[in-house]
Amino acid sequence: MERGYWIRSKPVYTSLMWQEKATSHLVVAQGSGGMAVLKIFQQMHPKQPITVLYAPSSDSIVDYASTLKKVVPEGLQLFDSVQEMLTTLKEILPTMYMGMRVYVAGSEGFIWTIAESAKEFGIEDIDMIKELTGTLARSIYCVHCKAITHNITTNIGKCAGCERMLFVRDHFSRRLGAYMGLMVDAESPGQLPEIEEIYP
Amino acid sequence: MNMINIKVAAIEQVTPLVKHFTFVNKDGTALPAFSGGSHVVVSLDINGRVHRNPYSLMGSPEDTSAYHISVRKQEKSRGGSEYMHENVAVGMQFKITYPVNLFSLAKKGRKHILIAGGIGITPFMSQIADLKRTGADYELHYAFRSPEHGAFVSELEQGCGTKFHCYTDSNGERLNLDELLSQQPLGTHVYVCGPNSMVVAVLEKARNFGWPENHIHSEQFLAPPIGEPFKMQLARSNKEILVPAEMSMLEAIEAAGVEADFLCRGGVCGRCELQVLETDGALMHNDHFLTDAEKASCKKIMPCVSRAKCERLVLDI
Numbered sequence: 001m002e003r004g005y006w007i008r009s010k011p012v013y014t015s016l017m018w019q020e021k022a023t024s025h026l027v028v029a030q031g032s033g034g035m036a037v038l039k040i041f042q043q044m045h046p047k048q049p050i051t052v053l054y055a056p057s058s059d060s061i062v063d064y065a066s067t068l069k070k071v072v073p074e075g076l077q078l079f080d081s082v083q084e085m086l087t088t089l090k091e092i093l094p095t096m097y098m099g100m101r102v103y104v105a106g107s108e109g110f111i112w113t114i115a116e117s118a119k120e121f122g123i124e125d126i127d128m129i130k131e132l133t134g135t136l137a138r139s140i141y142c143v144h145c146k147a148i149t150h151n152i153t154t155n156i157g158k159c160a161g162c163e164r165m166l167f168v169r170d171h172f173s174r175r176l177g178a179y180m181g182l183m184v185d186a187e188s189p190g191q192l193p194e195i196e197e198i199y200p
Numbered sequence: 201m202n203m204i205n206i207k208v209a210a211i212e213q214v215t216p217l218v219k220h221f222t223f224v225n226k227d228g229t230a231l232p233a234f235s236g237g238s239h240v241v242v243s244l245d246i247n248g249r250v251h252r253n254p255y256s257l258m259g260s261p262e263d264t265s266a267y268h269i270s271v272r273k274q275e276k277s278r279g280g281s282e283y284m285h286e287n288v289a290v291g292m293q294f295k296i297t298y299p300v301n302l303f304s305l306a307k308k309g310r311k312h313i314l315i316a317g318g319i320g321i322t323p324f325m326s327q328i329a330d331l332k333r334t335g336a337d338y339e340l341h342y343a344f345r346s347p348e349h350g351a352f353v354s355e356l357e358q359g360c361g362t363k364f365h366c367y368t369d370s371n372g373e374r375l376n377l378d379e380l381l382s383q384q385p386l387g388t389h390v391y392v393c394g395p396n397s398m399v400v401a402v403l404e405k406a407r408n409f410g411w412p413e414n415h416i417h418s419e420q421f422l423a424p425p426i427g428e429p430f431k432m433q434l435a436r437s438n439k440e441i442l443v444p445a446e447m448s449m450l451e452a453i454e455a456a457g458v459e460a461d462f463l464c465r466g467g468v469c470g471r472c473e474l475q476v477l478e479t480d481g482a483l484m485h486n487d488h489f490l491t492d493a494e495k496a497s498c499k500k501i502m503p504c505v506s507r508a509k510c511e512r513l514v515l516d517i
Contacts, residue, residue: 022410023382098384099410122310122387127412 007170011125013111013132016040016103023099025050028089028114030082031057032134033105034064040103041071053088055079059107059134082110086117093121105131109139109150112177125174136199140168140181148178153199156184156192165192168199203243203295204231209266211290214351218319219285220258223267226293230264234299236330237323237419240267241297241465246283249447250454253280254421254466256322256393257299260329267296270351272319278426278446300463303393303419305330310387312338313380315402317394321351323419324393328360339363341380343398346370377405391417421466422486422505424448432513434458435477449503453517460503460517467505474515476501481510 016036018025025046029037034054052072056063065078079085102123104114111132115125137151140159147161152168159166159181166181173180185191210222225231234257244251255269271284303323305312312331314324321342331338340360344350347368356364367373381390381402390411392402399418406416426446433440434453443452450472453460463471467487476483476499485495487502494500501508501515 019410021408093386096386097382098386098388098415099382100386101410122308122385124308124412124414126414 009172010170011172013130016105016129016131018043018046019101022048022101023097024048025101027052027103030055030106030110031059036105036131036133038071051075053077053085055082055085089117102128104128105133107134108132109177138168138199139178140166141176141178142166142181144183153197154195155198156195203297206296208290208292215349217273218270218351220270231267232298233264234261235301235304236261236327237303238299238301240299243295244283246279251280252465254464258322258325261326270322302464302469306389309389311385313390314340315392316342317398318344320394341365341375343367343375381405381409389415393419424505425486427507430508432515434517435514436517465504467502472502472504474501474503474517477516478514479510480512483508
């Protein structure tokens with residue numbers, strides 16, 4: 001990547017840190033994101049009420065649920081799947097007030113699934129504190145057939161929809177939670193650059 | 201700059217200090233469309249000196265047959281508001297800029313809390329027309345000194361019904377910001393327009409409750425303050441000019457025949473920003489646009505409201 005050059009749509013992820021000014025806190029995590037939750041509970045606990053939602057992930061070998069039960073002092077809810085978690089999230093959000101801070105940790109796919117649900121309640125993704133954990137694997141959106149292929153760890157990946165070989169770009173759609181994928185050998189069919197793992 | 205020629209069609213005394221002016225296009229055609237929260241800059245030639253003041257458009261954006269502004273007579277007027285009150289009569293013609301919106305509603309907002317103090321009610325009058333048209337959820341909170349100073353209250357009561365809340369200071373009625381801002385549903389936006397103390401209080405309260413910056417909106421046009429006269433050099437125009445006590449830097453630049461960019465003329469939009477090439481004194485920044493770091497750097501200035509206290513000031517214009 002050229003120095004000083006940046007694709008504006010590419011999301012920036014940070015580490016979870018309590019925001020002092022708030023009316024309440026909602027921490028949402030999946031799989032390896034459990035570690036980010038354990039880390040934030042190493043910091044001074046905020047004064048306002050805390051809710052923590054956690055679901056395990058098939059990609060994460062470690063399930064942090066049992067440790068979270070010991071560490072999180074209040075408001076912990078555990079789920080078997082993200083689907084169940086989303087159902088609860090949609091019940092909680094209408095009862096919350098402005099000033100609720102949202103913290104999300106997990107895979108990129110998980111973060112943007114939560115962002116999409118939160119958006120329905122007027123929470124913009126820029127207002128959420130997001131920590132990417134476990135893997136840099138990308139979802140890619142094929143600009144040719146519109147299919148989305150998950151868990152791409154290489155610079156070039158095969159589209160699950162049309163089987164074209166797609167170059168994985170940094171251009172990111174917040175609505176789809178996916179990066180743009182563009183046919184890499186359109187001008188010289190079959191001639192592919194070296195395929196390397198760069199999003200382990 | 202492209203201007204619109206207008207004619208004063210009606211003037212109404214709304215309160216002891218506020219007059220409502222209705223403008224129509226000089227040629228009788230429709231005026232340019234605008235959105236709720238927009239303002240225009242009215243250009244007045246007063247004794248050979250051009251005054252340009254920003255005023256919010258109050259009418260419904262759906263009605264472009266006329267523009268409506270309200271002007272509060274300022275105690276320490278540099279001439280603009282006093283002239284509007286004392287000298288402007290029906291039938292007079294002058295120029296205004298095209299509408300610009302620096303205080304627009306957040307279209308994705310799920311609820312809108314509008315807080316007005318005194319003449320700060322004006323931008324909300326057009327915003328409310330937009331909110332009613334889209335059926336958005338909103339509340340209007342309007343505070344003023346005493347009953348006779350509550351401009352447009354009966355109109356708002358009628359138009360907004362239970363969404364309208366007013367607070368008359370002389371009756372001891374106060375807006376409780378803690379109550380108002382601590383229990384709003386997610387996706388709410390707050391907007392404030394009024395005196396500085398009110399704007400600061402709302403911004404601080406919302407931030408302390410953890411409202412994200414992009415949900416907090418304010419508009420506060422500043423009148424250029426009266427100060428000490430000082431000299432400045434315009435490097436590109438190769439001119440040395442005096443900024444008199446009652447003139448802003450921007451007005452002095454314009455009076456010298458140098459064309460300068462501007463939009464709001466109230467320290468809000470940032471359009472008139474000038475590079476400071478050299479100075480040996482202090483810049484007195486009065487705008488709401490530059491960051492504290494930029495103000496401290498002494499490299500930029502907003503000539504519409506700011507001044508300087510120095511022997512030498514060189515600007516890149």
